[in-house]
Amino acid sequence: xxxxxxxxxxxxxxxxxxxxxxxxxxxxxxxxxxxxxxxxxxxxxxxxxxxxxxxxxxxxxxxxxxxxxxxxxxxxxxxxxxxxxxxxxxxxxxxxxxxxxxxxxxxxxxxxxxxxxxxxxxxxxxxxxxxxxxxxxxxxxxxxxxxxxxxxxxxxxxxxxxxxxxxxxxxxxxxxxxxxxxxxxxxxxxxxxxxxxxxxxxxxxxxxxxxxxxxxxxxxxxxxxxxxxxxxxxxxxxxxxxxxxxxxxxxxxxxxxxxxxxxxxxxxxxxxxxxxxxxxxxxxxxxxxxxxxxxxxxxxxxxxxxxxxxxxxxxxxxxxxxxxxxxxxxxxxxxxxxxxxxxxxxxxxxxxxxxxxxxxxxxxxxxxxxxxxxxxxxxxxxxxxxxxxxxxxxxxxxxxxxxxxxxxxxxxxxxxxxxxxxxxxxxxxxxxxxxxxxxxxxxxxxxxxxxxxxxxxxxxxxxxxxxxxxxxxxxxxxxxxxxxxxxxxxxxxxxxxxxxxxxxxxxxxxxxxxxxxxxxxxxxxxxxxxxxxxxxxxxxxxxxxxxxxxxxxxxxxxxxxxxxxxxxxxxxxxxxxxxxxxxxxxxxxxxxxxxxxxxxxxxxxxxxxxxxxxxxxxxxxxxxxxxxxxxxxxxxxxxxxxxxxxxxxxxxxxxxxxxxxxxxxxxxxxxxxxxxxxxxxxxxxxxxxxxxxxxxxxxxxxxxxxxxxxxxxxxxxxxxxxxxxxxxxxxxxxxxxx
Numbered sequence: 001x002x003x004x005x006x007x008x009x010x011x012x013x014x015x016x017x018x019x020x021x022x023x024x025x026x027x028x029x030x031x032x033x034x035x036x037x038x039x040x041x042x043x044x045x046x047x048x049x050x051x052x053x054x055x056x057x058x059x060x061x062x063x064x065x066x067x068x069x070x071x072x073x074x075x076x077x078x079x080x081x082x083x084x085x086x087x088x089x090x091x092x093x094x095x096x097x098x099x100x101x102x103x104x105x106x107x108x109x110x111x112x113x114x115x116x117x118x119x120x121x122x123x124x125x126x127x128x129x130x131x132x133x134x135x136x137x138x139x140x141x142x143x144x145x146x147x148x149x150x151x152x153x154x155x156x157x158x159x160x161x162x163x164x165x166x167x168x169x170x171x172x173x174x175x176x177x178x179x180x181x182x183x184x185x186x187x188x189x190x191x192x193x194x195x196x197x198x199x200x201x202x203x204x205x206x207x208x209x210x211x212x213x214x215x216x217x218x219x220x221x222x223x224x225x226x227x228x229x230x231x232x233x234x235x236x237x238x239x240x241x242x243x244x245x246x247x248x249x250x251x252x253x254x255x256x257x258x259x260x261x262x263x264x265x266x267x268x269x270x271x272x273x274x275x276x277x278x279x280x281x282x283x284x285x286x287x288x289x290x291x292x293x294x295x296x297x298x299x300x301x302x303x304x305x306x307x308x309x310x311x312x313x314x315x316x317x318x319x320x321x322x323x324x325x326x327x328x329x330x331x332x333x334x335x336x337x338x339x340x341x342x343x344x345x346x347x348x349x350x351x352x353x354x355x356x357x358x359x360x361x362x363x364x365x366x367x368x369x370x371x372x373x374x375x376x377x378x379x380x381x382x383x384x385x386x387x388x389x390x391x392x393x394x395x396x397x398x399x400x401x402x403x404x405x406x407x408x409x410x411x412x413x414x415x416x417x418x419x420x421x422x423x424x425x426x427x428x429x430x431x432x433x434x435x436x437x438x439x440x441x442x443x444x445x446x447x448x449x450x451x452x453x454x455x456x457x458x459x460x461x462x463x464x465x466x467x468x469x470x471x472x473x474x475x476x477x478x479x480x481x482x483x484x485x486x487x488x489x490x491x492x493x494x495x496x497x498x499x500x501x502x503x504x505x506x507x508x509x510x511x512x513x514x515x516x517x518x519x520x521x522x523x524x525x526x527x528x529x530x531x532x533x534x535x536x537x538x539x540x541x542x543x544x545x546x547x548x549x550x551x552x553x554x555x556x557x558x559x560x561x562x563x564x565x566x567x568x569x570x571x572x573x574x575x576x577x578x579x580x581x582x583x584x585x586x587x588x589x590x591x592x593x594x595x596x597x598x599x600x601x602x603x604x605x606x607x608x609x610x611x612x613x614x615x616x617x618x619x620x621x622x623x624x625x626x627x628x629x630x631x632x633x634x635x636x637x638x639x640x641x642x643x644x645x646x647x648x649x650x651x652x653x654x655x656x657x658x659x660x661x662x663x664x665x666x667x668x669x670x671x672x673x674x675x676x677x678x679x680x681x682x683x684x685x686x687x688x689x690x691x692x693x694x695x696x697x698x699x700x701x702x703x704x705x706x707x708x709x710x711x712x713x714x715x716x717x718x719x720x721x722x723x724x725x726x727x728x729x730x731x732x733x734x735x736x737x738x
Contacts, residue, residue: 508673548573
């Protein structure tokens, strides 16, 4: 190359360097004269709001504007515009030399571990309800960090199992303690996006000042790596991550800035989703689920925060928290399941504080505190949420109860009940009589398997050892109507009377002792359960079709315990149960009909009423009572000469039950009832047909309960209308439930 050529090349290089130095000012002036394209205008506004470009002055030389021809800047702008548009109050400002470093990612020890201990350790600890899961917390930050890391996906943070379950996006027995969009959810998501380190990362260093010579590097937003959504994350995860990452430089609205080492701020005491709902799901959903044994009560938990709030709110009174049925039953008063939340426990105190604070919902979509509700009215609900019905209150059966059960794969939950009883039989009056018989037996040996999810309307419930019952169900809430519908099919519990599961008390006896209805009245069929609720008033209706009864002979006497029609000659029965509840008072009317063959038919009716404890009334607040009666009429068959006057008959049973609750763990009971069989129609008492099956029973019992263990003593005094037989009974039993 000649000397002239070399001189021309050097001159060209100098001109190029001079133009690069003057490019920002020239570019600004040129943009002022030339209208910007749509993409350039969008990028300019975004950079201006993020504090990287001024609208009325050229940018400083230390942080030159991104050239419009820079493809990397265009890609970053497109990524940012896919998420939520940054608000004015979230501006971070342009970084300048000597500026203080931005705060680093959240620390597991200081920010994440306290959240896990507060919201998850109650179940996810050794010996707790979720001890069989992969997440078992010990309380040690380093050990728990290793456990939690196994539930994370660093390539798709929002899809991590920890967040998906805690936010309710996947099946979780504990509900949604960290709703998506809330402060705890955003805090944990930001921690995962930053690498999920034990002690967080180093604070982001300020950008280095530009070199004095050479082309200036394009300026980039002073955000952490978590600003950019991970490419491997699904679209839903990306849309969730973007707004959280953009706002990560300043404290979130739900999370005030904290001093180093300070524990995470607890949720507000009136936040139902964060305080009350996870606790109730852990402690009560095993029984009070849509297919659980307490599905006939007013409290039916689905896992949906808004739906469950409506039902729970009707059972609390912020003006008198201690008298709220939710708290009194959870403590074991008038609750067949015993004390679920022990008196004086932190859990019961937490639930009481939520009631005292107003029992508000504070839905995720409206994080600002809602106005307080009055003492007797329900808290306001969003117009888009239809009221969800409750069901009349009844003491839930104890055959399927525990402290949450055992979580299994695929969203399954396992509960069980086992007992051992010593009995003294075959005596009259004196249990120490020499001719009495000693018996050691077990009545309950059940494993209950269930699956239900807030985001899946289909569910399953069954008894796993012997399949004495099994049912699949579908839950439906029709639009804005104030009702809820549950359709079930399989070998279902026949919804007749107050307690369909093994606790019919007609005749004065209950459970495996009772003489009238089947011990476990579960039959092949289908049922539709509809509920409606307004404040403290609730109405429920059950319409069902099942395999019914059949007579073995035209002139036979129907046995309601055993004479179920054979599978190859089914007699279809159908019925309806209507219930209503107002505060502590509940009532049912049940009707059932089916043809028996030989031209004969059965029509059976029952009426039941229960009164729970009324805490506000001195002395009487320690008592509860229940009463009921049943009548089953057999008629027809006159054409065949087997029915008509003198040949039609009925069965009858009644009960009255009074319980005294001196404390949360101790209960004393007296129950009595009358039963009669084959009583002639038209006669109050047919003395010509009385046998030893026609009798009255007086039952005296006392039992104590501690967590899942119950021990009790019972004495049964049986008085026959016909010939007296030595059939009094003394029983001592121990029962364990989980």
